[in-house]
Amino acid sequence: MPRLRHLGTSAGLLSGTAVLALALTGCVPNTAVAEAEAIQVTLTDSSCTVKTDTAPAGPITFQVTNRGSDVNEFEVLAQDKLRIAGEKENIGPGTTVNYVVQLTEGSYFTACKKGMVGSPTSLAKFTVSTGAADTKTASESKQVAQAVTNYVSYVKDQTGQLLAATKTFAAAYEAGDDATARAQYPATRAFYERIEPTAEQFGDIDPALDLREADLEQGQTWTGWHRIEKDLWAPAGFTPSDAAGRAVLGRQLVADTQKLYDLVYAKGFTLTLDQISNGASGLMEEVSRSKITGEEETFSHTDLWDFKANVEGAEVAYGNVRAILLKKGSAGTSAAKKLDAEFATIDTLLAQYASGDGYVSYTKLTTTQVKELSDSVNALSEPLSQLTSILVK
Known part of the structure; x- marks a missing residue:
């Protein structure tokens, strides 16, 4: 099923192509992550609240709790509010899930989507600062x-x-x-x-x-x-x-x-x-x-x-x-x-x-x-x- 986006035009998308090299990624569950390491997110039928609006670059763990009455979705959008940096769908009422999204330094927006249809709501700025040095071998x-x-x-x-x-x-x-x-x-x-x-x-x-x-x-x-x-x-x-x-x-x-x-x-x-x-x-x-x-x-x-x-x-x-x-x-x-x-x-x-x-x-x-x-x-x-x-x- 497609993700609905009505925050910009196709022309805007074309103009943003040059920055697609940004490390925008999807999200995955990670139940092994300790609760203390996760950023707490609370979803309701009318809002989503993220405990902090900043985190260091690298793997970022969000722990999302849906306190609403309907299935919900939590998203991290790129600065243009169009491209998806991370999303966790199908979060049922009364459910708490952990997921990991890998983000590079830059400006993003968090949002939610009750019922998983329509445009994202409760857009809030989220800043990713410089993270630890990359330790991968050559x-x-x-x-x-x-x-x-x-x-x-x-x-x-x-x-x-x-x-x-x-x-x-x-x-x-x-x-x-x-x-x-x-x-x-x-x-x-x-x-x-x-x-x-x-x-x-x-x-x-x-x-x-x-x-x-x-x-x-x-x-x-x-x-x-x-x-x-x-x-x-x-x-x-x-x-x-x-x-x-x-x-x-x-x-x-x-x-x-x-x-x-x-x-x-x-x-x-x-x-x-x-x-x-x-x-x-x-x-x-x-x-x-x-x-x-x-x-x-x-x-x-x-x-x-x-x-x-x-x-x-x-x-x-x-x-x-x-x-x-x-x-x-x-x-x-x-x-x-x-x-x-x-x-x-x-x-x-x-x-x-x-x-x-x-x-x-x-x-x-x-x-x-x-x-x-x-x-x-x-x-x-x-x-x-x-x-x-x-x-x-």
């Missing part, structure tokens, strides 16, 4: 740099394939060739689903491309894949777009995908080790939140294509940091062993539902089969959620 630094280079190349490759496939898909959709467009829909979306955490860093891009109807805010214009999905698999009582409407939606889909491509290929674009590992964890959260429930592809029921793409993206991200993980002592070795096994298990499970070049409709799965997939997702998500906390030590 060998480890070289290994990290190579992992980042390899993964950035992967993101660029997937984005390039996404743009080319989207143009072909949009042409079929605009021409009214529904059979061709339906066949291309899930395969084209797979390129996006593999790298969605990267797209989510760019504010309005993800909602423009991947917003579901259930997450629309009042007065918001619905564009992107799922709006077109509804035309192609029109439910009873719904009138699909006419030729003019299809032209608008198809061209907008290509234009927004082009924006993503331009941002990823912009000079200075890079990622950090933490973004890679947290991205792997985030992809599995996507699976557990919307693919397992069948909510992502409401009309086409092509959820298993998305499911597989999310797993593939997580596996590539993990593969890029695995060698570094193995050098993190017994904790790293143990985590790698478990992750290897859980990825193999979930790949085997998904293979059971392959059909031709794709997957069966999600409606074909029984409750027992869905439960089996859900259990496998949970088993994989647990060690992935610990990945960043081990890597940043």
Whole structure:
């Protein structure tokens, strides 16, 4: 499900590309962190209060307690209030969680989001000061740099394939060739689903491309894949777009995908080790939140294509940091062993539902089969959620 951002424009995002080298990272649970070391955060239905507004650069632990009546989300935003530096989602009422975010020196904002929809609220400045000196050896630094280079190349490759496939898909959709467009829909979306955490860093891009109807805010214009999905698999009582409407939606889909491509290929674009590992964890959260429930592809029921793409993206991200993980002592070795096994298990499970070049409709799965997939997702998500906390030590 996309993160909604309405604090700026796409033009603003393009102008900020040059500073994407900032070490903005996602968040991961870290229950081993002592309570005394964590920054206390309290969420309510109307606010979020952070005990301190400053911390030294490096791994920062937040201990977040939700005292409200609804699920909530805590975020750390970059100075432009658009890019996500860290976020912890699905914090239920009465729940306390710890998570770690790796931040470089600079200015940020903390915020929360009741119900996990809409724009962030309770924005408050958060300053990261100079931290301890980097103690990584030259060998480890070289290994990290190579992992980042390899993964950035992967993101660029997937984005390039996404743009080319989207143009072909949009042409079929605009021409009214529904059979061709339906066949291309899930395969084209797979390129996006593999790298969605990267797209989510760019504010309005993800909602423009991947917003579901259930997450629309009042007065918001619905564009992107799922709006077109509804035309192609029109439910009873719904009138699909006419030729003019299809032209608008198809061209907008290509234009927004082009924006993503331009941002990823912009000079200075890079990622950090933490973004890679947290991205792997985030992809599995996507699976557990919307693919397992069948909510992502409401009309086409092509959820298993998305499911597989999310797993593939997580596996590539993990593969890029695995060698570094193995050098993190017994904790790293143990985590790698478990992750290897859980990825193999979930790949085997998904293979059971392959059909031709794709997957069966999600409606074909029984409750027992869905439960089996859900259990496998949970088993994989647990060690992935610990990945960043081990890597940043």
